[in-house]
Amino acid sequence: MDCASLYTHLFFPHMVTTASFQRIGAGLFKLRLPSPACWAIGGGRVSDESFLKGSENGSVLGAFDETVPAPFGTIDAQITHETIDFFVSDAEGDPDCPTKGYSSIEQGLNTLREGKFVIVVDDENGDIEGNLVMAASLTSPQHVSFLIKNGSGIVSAGMKEEDLERLELPLMSPETENEDSSAPTFTITVDAKSGTCNGVSASDRAKTVLALSSPETKPGDFRRPGHVFPLKYRNGGVLRRAGHTEASVDLVMLAGLPPVSVLSAIIDPEDGSIASLADLRKLALENNIPIVSITDLIR
Numbered sequence: 001m002d003c004a005s006l007y008t009h010l011f012f013p014h015m016v017t018t019a020s021f022q023r024i025g026a027g028l029f030k031l032r033l034p035s036p037a038c039w040a041i042g043g044g045r046v047s048d049e050s051f052l053k054g055s056e057n058g059s060v061l062g063a064f065d066e067t068v069p070a071p072f073g074t075i076d077a078q079i080t081h082e083t084i085d086f087f088v089s090d091a092e093g094d095p096d097c098p099t100k101g102y103s104s105i106e107q108g109l110n111t112l113r114e115g116k117f118v119i120v121v122d123d124e125n126g127d128i129e130g131n132l133v134m135a136a137s138l139t140s141p142q143h144v145s146f147l148i149k150n151g152s153g154i155v156s157a158g159m160k161e162e163d164l165e166r167l168e169l170p171l172m173s174p175e176t177e178n179e180d181s182s183a184p185t186f187t188i189t190v191d192a193k194s195g196t197c198n199g200v201s202a203s204d205r206a207k208t209v210l211a212l213s214s215p216e217t218k219p220g221d222f223r224r225p226g227h228v229f230p231l232k233y234r235n236g237g238v239l240r241r242a243g244h245t246e247a248s249v250d251l252v253m254l255a256g257l258p259p260v261s262v263l264s265a266i267i268d269p270e271d272g273s274i275a276s277l278a279d280l281r282k283l284a285l286e287n288n289i290p291i292v293s294i295t296d297l298i299r
């Protein structure tokens with residue numbers, strides 16, 4: 001990922017302050033340093049192909065098209081000396097190469113554009129956590145069924161503050177946002193009213209996710225509480241908070257899709273613990289899903 005493109009499209013001018021970058025710096029220091037090994041220069045080659053040869057998700061080996069640039073034109077922002085200095089001085093390795101064993105961000109974006117899942121991995125503090133992520137606007141009942149089967153059962157939607165305000169979805173616990181930046185910021189839960197039954201089926205939850213992603217929906221289109229968990233995206237994305245919420249929304253935005261993601265933490269099918277990297281790779285291989293790293297997205 002071209003760092004300048006990421007800065008340009010994730011930051012709004014009012015956010016580029018010294019205070020903001022002090023917080024970003026703290027977040028980055030918690031991340032694993034990337035390997036300088038180059039596995040997919042320019043995003044034109046799939047990374048660790050040995051574990052990504054399945055076909056169900058249909059995206060890992062066949063989707064990459066380097067003739068299609070990421071449409072970056074949707075967000076207004078500016079580059080400042082602070083942003084450039086920060087990343088030049090703190091990032092290591094080649095920013096155009098994914099970490100060894102991971103797919104490139106470009107490949108992840110192409111997969112999202114095809115309406116397919118990517119696995120987003122965060123290994124902050126050495127504890128791997130993978131989330132299945134896709135664009136909310138392209139979600140079907142089959143996607144939600146896959147998400148429920150392989151994820152935690154909680155279907156979340158990463159959403160920007162402006163959309164949460166438009167839909168009148170306040171945080172479940174407002175103090176969390178200020179007191180603990182590592183905690184996920186869940187809003188009250190919702191079900192779409194139109195065309196749904198009790199809200200919990202894959203079909204109903206897919207309708208809710210689609211409704212959350214539509215700019216046309218109104219506050220009255222949802223029942224509260226419900227079975228889908230919106231998560232508030234922190235403005236600035238992964239450059240501010242290196243979480244799955246921010247990564248998922250940044251990725252769908254960079255893919256040129258409406259800025260609402262659907263995500264769920266991936267669980268070990270045997271014992272219900274958080275899936276290990278080996279579990280994530282098995283799931284990726286069996287379903288042809290690229291695995292991307294939040295560290296690479298930040299770089």
Ligand SMILES: O=C(CO)[C@H](O)[C@H](O)COP(=O)(O)O
Nearest residue numbers: 156184243244245263264265
């Ligand atoms: O399970 C999840 C969503 O259902 C996510 O893993 C989590 O809630 C949000 O992740 P993060 O705190 O990294 O943004």
